[in-house]
Amino acid sequence: MSPAPLRKWERFTFSERLARFAVFLGFAVALSISLRSVQIIPEFLYDAPTQVADLFSRMWPMDFAYYPAGIHDAMMETLHIATLGTLLAIVMAIPIGILGANNIVHFPLLNWLSKLILVSSRSVNSLVWALLFVAVFGPGPLAGTVCIGFRSIGFVGKLFAEALEEVDPGPIEALTASGAPWFSVFLKGYWPQAAPAFWGVFLFRWDINVRESAVIGLVGAGGIGMVLDTALNLFFWNRVSVILLSIFVVVILAELFVTAIRKRII
Amino acid sequence: MTVEAQSDSSAHPQRSICIENLSKEYVKGKPVLNNISFTVQGQSSVAIIGPSGTGKSTLIRCVNKLIPPSSGNVYISGENITHLTGRNLRMARRKIGMVFQEFNLVERLSVMENVLCGRLGYVPSWRAWLRKYPQKDIDNAFSLLDSIGLLEFARQRADSLSGGQRQRVGIARAIMQEPHVLLADEPTSSLDPKTSVEIMELLVSLSREHNIPLLINIHDVELAKRFTARVIGLSMGGIIYDGPPSELTNDHLKKIYGGENWLQ
Amino acid sequence: MTADTAKNFGPAFKTNWWARAGWLAAFLYAAYAANYLDVSWIRFLRGLGNGAEFLAEMVPPNFSRWQLLSANLMETVEIAIIASAFGILFSLPVGLLAARNLMPLWITWPFRTFIALCRSFHPVIFAILFVKAVGFGPLAGILTLIFASIGFIGKLFTEAIEEISLKPLEALRASGAPFMSVIIYAVLPQVLNRFIGFSSYQLDANLRNSTMVGIVGAGGIGGTLFAAFQRFDYDFLAAILISIIALVMLSEFISTRIKKVFQ
Structure with missing residues (x-):
């Protein structure tokens, strides 16, 4: 019996391994450059645990009496900002999402325009949107609602466009073949297939928006963030802790609520 | 039945599909269809047979311009539809019913709504949106569902049906268009043998009943011979055979499909 | 014929009362919430004038202050990396x-709570707390x-x-492998690819957020942005916003490649 030829099996080809290696190497180089050039005062870092401990000690005991007096109404305002802002986002994101789906709209220029709007909406952080709309509408929940709306267009529109691009082309072909006008093809062909994904995205975004609308008040856009800002500026740490706890509870409840509904829908 | 009354045979003596020198190239210089011409007229059913990849699907999609032909002309009941676009193309497509291999139903809509999708070319979008279809259409849909034995499923979702039932819905949708001609692209390929026969029976009988010329893509030669009056054999983008099934010999089949061992 | 068919076959469509009630509720809610938040057309239109x-x-x-801009962008990227x-x-x-399938409850519980805490608060809240704890500058942003x-x-x-799948774990445990080997040979190979996926997504997300933490003083371009707002320096503000969008688009492009x- 002749010995079996030496066969080598490798999971990845050479170029694949090279590419992976390059990614890791690139990240390592970027990290070491960053660590060298970033301006950190080491004393602050060593001091951090003591400072954090001090912060927590000042937060205790929590001033629960402040909840009915100052937090509850602001929290309701936050929830309304999140919900109304998400509804606003949907109204704006549906047409932009349709423009972005390259199997519905066949003009690359329009697809590209839609992508630009979606990327801009996502790239600008919610706090920056809040600053912009506070400058436009003045401080208050109106700025917050519009901010949440504009900030969410990118997310909702992108996922909606993707859902539209993933629909089964068969029924679309059938409806086109029957001579249905464009809007009917959309209503009866695309929409029924993309609707579950769309409602899922809506719920998911609402959950995120509850978190975001809790902080945009820090720059004056209404809701619980404004109360938090005041407490921070006045060093009322035992109020700060109650505010943070109530944000935590509301965020967890919102997540549980969304998970429960999603299970029912899907 | 109302549908029958509207498609009175004597009123449309000219119903036909006429294909004239049709060619299609996806890549320049590599024609998938090469200079195809034939006519299907009146109360007749015609089967196109041929191996997969010879352009049967392309040919049938060129008829209603789902795929635009590279050259040549297509006439539906005498009207040249090759150069129509936009609204005019939609008006022409309303007259061409089509049945698909994978049924192409909108799975998440009810059977009734899928059947009524055949009326979308006639009904304004806002009415379709509010599901305010004309009562006449709803009546027709009900009696059509009754005649194909799916009445009790009308309000169920299409994805709850079996393959054969789905294809019946697909056929009902095409008939709802009150088409002048009916195209079927491999209507039985996704079905078991028994259901395939039932579907072919339904197609042929509906075509007779409503006096609609029927053009079927099919790769099953036996089904083609059994149900149609005329067979067109397609190979390498050209017509190899065009005649009655009785004259289709093994020699023809060899030419169409290549090889011979499979014939035994 | 018409009346007959309707009688014989019943209604063509099931009426979806839940959907109708849902739409009605959504409209009523939108009206109520708009009223509650004092969102009105007049304010909106006045705002549009300001916006213009x-x-x-x-x-x-x-x-013109591109040197400041690029130094800030660098710091933002450094924080993110x-x-x-x-x-x-x-x-x-x-x-x-x-992970509850690997660890006993008394270990998973505190770690799950910790993860939930990290997730529930928007980064900016962490940023505020860390600025109070370690002072202004990029360190607070990094910790955030x-x-x-x-x-x-x-x-x-x-x-x-x-x-x-727990089957490889069972096999390795049966062969007497120590705990760390079980993790390295049976658990990590099954999840490492997804871990890399989450990580590259988070790198992207960190870059977006590091443009913002500066608003509360935690380093990066956000501080300059906030200052431009407060000084009504709107043309410089536009330059900052354009740079941020360009940076995020670039990082999206790179992460798609990665x-x-x-795969």
Whole structure:
């Protein structure tokens, strides 16, 4: 019996391994450059645990009496900002999402325009949107609602466009073949297939928006963030802790609520 | 039945599909269809047979311009539809019913709504949106569902049906268009043998009943011979055979499909 | 015929009362909430007037202070990279320790709570607390984004581990392998690709967030942005916004390429 030829099996080809290696190497180089050039005062870092401990000690005991007096109404305002802002986002994101789906709209220029709007909406952080709309509408929940709306267009529109691009082309072909006008093809062909994904995205975004609308008040856009800002500026740490706890509870409840509904829908 | 009354045979003596020198190239210089011409007229059913990849699907999609032909002309009941676009193309497509291999139903809509999708070319979008279809259409849909034995499923979702039932819905949708001609692209390929026969029976009988010329893509030669009056054999983008099934010999089949061992 | 058919066959469509009630509720809610928040057309239209003025002042964007701008962008990128590296490093053990199919309840419970805490608070809240704790500057931003990364990667990684097949684990345990070997040979190979996916996504997210933490003083371009707002320096503001969008688009492009490398 002749010995079996030496066969080598490798999971990845050479170029694949090279590419992976390059990614890791690139990240390592970027990290070491960053660590060298970033301006950190080491004393602050060593001091951090003591400072954090001090912060927590000042937060205790929590001033629960402040909840009915100052937090509850602001929290309701936050929830309304999140919900109304998400509804606003949907109204704006549906047409932009349709423009972005390259199997519905066949003009690359329009697809590209839609992508630009979606990327801009996502790239600008919610706090920056809040600053912009506070400058436009003045401080208050109106700025917050519009901010949440504009900030969410990118997310909702992108996922909606993707859902539209993933629909089964068969029924679309059938409806086109029957001579249905464009809007009917959309209503009866695309929409029924993309609707579950769309409602899922809506719920998911609402959950995120509850978190975001809790902080945009820090720059004056209404809701619980404004109360938090005041407490921070006045060093009322035992109020700060109650505010943070109530944000935590509301965020967890919102997540549980969304998970429960999603299970029912899907 | 109302549908029958509207498609009175004597009123449309000219119903036909006429294909004239049709060619299609996806890549320049590599024609998938090469200079195809034939006519299907009146109360007749015609089967196109041929191996997969010879352009049967392309040919049938060129008829209603789902795929635009590279050259040549297509006439539906005498009207040249090759150069129509936009609204005019939609008006022409309303007259061409089509049945698909994978049924192409909108799975998440009810059977009734899928059947009524055949009326979308006639009904304004806002009415379709509010599901305010004309009562006449709803009546027709009900009696059509009754005649194909799916009445009790009308309000169920299409994805709850079996393959054969789905294809019946697909056929009902095409008939709802009150088409002048009916195209079927491999209507039985996704079905078991028994259901395939039932579907072919339904197609042929509906075509007779409503006096609609029927053009079927099919790769099953036996089904083609059994149900149609005329067979067109397609190979390498050209017509190899065009005649009655009785004259289709093994020699023809060899030419169409290549090889011979499979014939035994 | 018409009346007959309706009688014989019943209604053509099932009426979806839930859907109708849902739409009605949505409209009523929108009206109620708009009223509650004092959102009105008059305010909105007045705002649009301000907005037009605002936009007019933003054009043309002023890039004359490009040195400040690029130094700030560099710091933003540095914060994102350092925070991602440590965040990814820490979330690996945290995710493992929070997986209920590997660890006993008394270990998973505190780690799951920790992950939930990291996730529930918007990064800016962490940023405020860290600025109070370690002072102004990029360190606060880095600590903030480390916690945000642990929250995001930790949760998804835990879920990924909880979905793995337990059969290889059983086999290795049966052969008497020590705990760490079981983790390295039976658990990590099943989830490592997804972990890399979550990590590259988080790198992207950290870059976006590091443009914002500066608003509360935690380093990066956000501080300059906030200052431009307060000084009504709107043409410089436009330049900053354009740079941020360009930076995020660039990072999206790079991360798409990286995802292709790892499939």
